[in-house]
Amino acid sequence: MLSRFVHGFVFKTRTACLMKRKLGTIATEPNKRIAMTTATIQLNERETQLKNLLVEVARRIDEQQATAGTLKEPLVLRWAGGWVRDKLLGIESHDIDTAINTMTGEDFASRIADICAVPEVKQTHHIGDDDLGRLYKVAKNPEKSKHLETTSAKLFGLDVDFVNLRKETYAEDSRNPQMEFGTAEEDALRRDATVNALFYNLQTDQVEDFTGGLRDMEKKLIRTPLEPFQTFMDDPLRVLRLIRFASRLEFSIDPAAEAVMGDPRVLEALKLKISRERIGIELEKMLKGDHPCESLRLIDRLGLYHTIWTDSSRTDLPTPDISNWSAAYECIETLARNKTPGSIYSLLVRSEEGAYFAWCLAAIAPWEQLPDEKPKKEGGKPPPPLPTLASREGVRAPNKLTDVITDAHRHRAAIVALKDAVRDKAPYLQERDRFGMAIRSWDSRSGHWRLQVLYAILFDVMMRTPQISREEVLLEWQAFLDHLEDLDVMDAPSIKRLLDGTQLAKALGVKPGKWMAKALDVVMEWQLRHKGVTDPAGAVEEVRSRREELQIP
Structure with missing residues (x-):
């Protein structure tokens, strides 16, 4: 028996244990047999407690079946898939899939509570009142890759799923397989990657490898079992x-x-x-x-x-040019590495959700090249922008994200124009109200005006000519953001008006009406021009002086 150390764990190759392929051949070794490889894993305290309990439950079930004369094959419990992979990589995991050879997950899990009620078992395994959570079934959901009903429980603070070993066959027109009981090898072979096809046998304390997953982990290789x-x-x-x-x-x-x-x-x-x-x-x-x-x-x-990223229901959808798409996602990667205060990324990406949306915007950026589709009938409502459509229909992006994409598309030209004004030192450069009101307008529907600016940056970088470097493009945008910082308008959308519509109407001595929305914008413009002023009298006078323009009765 050969042994070697990898990732701090002992790997042992059992050359005598040659496993015949039942469902197909290993992808890189067609028509050959492969030695089953094992390894050991160091469990933490909770995992050890859980393992010992489950082995005890299996032993008692075997004894009960033997007494009743119904025992055909002893129970073997294995922890499967991602937990095994992560433990071998030194990554702690709280989610454990337990594969069972001769019982369904529901049947096995239902016996846990009964056996744990035995005083001897409770004392031996130090089971506290909060250590055994309620069992619940997770129904089949093929659309979420749940092809078999499982039973789950919270045990010793770990999330544990129970399911039987299975094999599967596929029809040509469906990704939803027909399931039946299988062996450990058959269960391993049906999985998506060899590194996800490893088992930890609770009775032998060894990792079982039927597909070469341990070898692939050494090579840092993702490979299909078949x-x-x-x-x-x-x-x-x-x-x-x-x-x-x-x-x-x-x-x-x-x-x-x-x-x-x-x-x-x-x-x-x-x-x-x-x-x-x-x-x-x-x-x-x-x-x-x-x-x-x-x-x-x-x-x-x-x-x-x-x-x-497409609408698979349409055959007339144009195709964006992705030849320079890499410029967009590589730009995000570069920006994200510089999170120093005042940097583009730190100013525009301010939450975990924002970081996720930023990558989604980079993904959809190639669609920005295409012109908007026309309404189906003259005067009709315009269809959603193509970036929105591709995201909504292609990956079913949630409404919150598609709203940001829509606004990023519709405001991009205005954002770029204001950036160019800063670059060209336009005469209105110090007009705080102009910049503040623009930001408020970008933010008014979906919020996330900062991410809309980021989208404009990514598209600008993606479409730059060879004569202009990415660094030159980013310097322009950094200067734009620096100017917004200098004007102190980055938080313009959160500025509260000095008075609301009712108060404004009362100050003017008129009834509220359609004029109010535009008048309140005038109030905000005045506030932006008079930073720090808390008395609304000047804002009221500004509205009064523009009474005719605002059509105030």
Whole structure:
């Protein structure tokens, strides 16, 4: 038996334990057998407590079945997938999937509470009143990659799912498989990547590897357990899942898998089989992760852009040019590395939601090149901008995000014009009201005016000519933001008026009417010109002097 140390864990290769492929062949070793590899993991205190309890439950169930003469095969419990991978990488995880060989997750989990009620068990495992949470079932939800009903519980502060080992078969027109009980090897082979196909056997205290996942972790490689093309055709969502794991773990994708991830047949299957909601969920996880730029690089390199950000129900939708899309997402990556006070990123991205929206804006930027579609009938309501449409229909972006995208598109020209005015030293450069009111108008519908400016920056960088460097473009925008800072208008949308409409009407001695909205804007303009003044008398007089213009009766 050979042993070696990797990532601080002992890996052992059992060359005598050759496992025959039942569902297909390992992707990079067709028609060959592979040695099952094992490793050990150091559990923390809570994990050890949970493991010992579950092994005790399994033992008691076996004893009860043996006494009743119904025991066909002893229970074997395995922790599966992401928890095993993360533990081997030194990443703590509170979510544990427990795979069971001969019982459904619901049947096994339902026995936990009964057995834990035995005083001897409760004392042995130091079970407190808060250590056993309520069991609940998680129904099948294929659109969220839940193909089998599971039972979940909070145990010793850990979120634990219970499900039986299974194998699956796919119909040609669906990504939703037919499920049935399977072996550990069959369960491993059905998974999306070898590094997600590892098991930790609770009875043997060893990691079991049926697909070469430990070897791939050493190589920092994302590889499919079975032949890549068929793997993606069975479930095209795996294309996006592999990208997500590769970017999250900073692993590379197996060249054999990369070679077919952008295959037209796979992309067509991705369009037909996968709901746009599910694509959006995967994209959200990528862009909220630690390495969103790498996710977009992979999407770009593998040719997935037009399959993801599109309206798949339309055949007449134009296609944006993405030849320089990388300039947008690489720009965000560069800006995000400089968060010093006063920098572009620190001024424009001010929350976790803002950071996520920023990456979404970088993703949708190529659509900004295309002209707006015309209303279907003359005088009709204009359709949503194409960037909004591609985001809403392509990845089912929520309304809050699509509203920001819509405003970023509609205000981009005005934002650029004001930036150019600063660059060209326009005569109105010190007119605080002009800049403050512009910002308030950008912010009035969806908020996030800062992200709208960021969108304008990204598009500007993406469309720059070869004669102009990215640094030159960013210097112009930095100067614009510095000017807004100097004018003290960055928080213009949050400035409260010195008086409301009722108070203004009373001061003017008239009844409220349609004139009020414009008059209140005049009040705010006056406030912006007279920074720090708290007496509204001057603002009222300004409105009164423009009574005819404002059509005040």
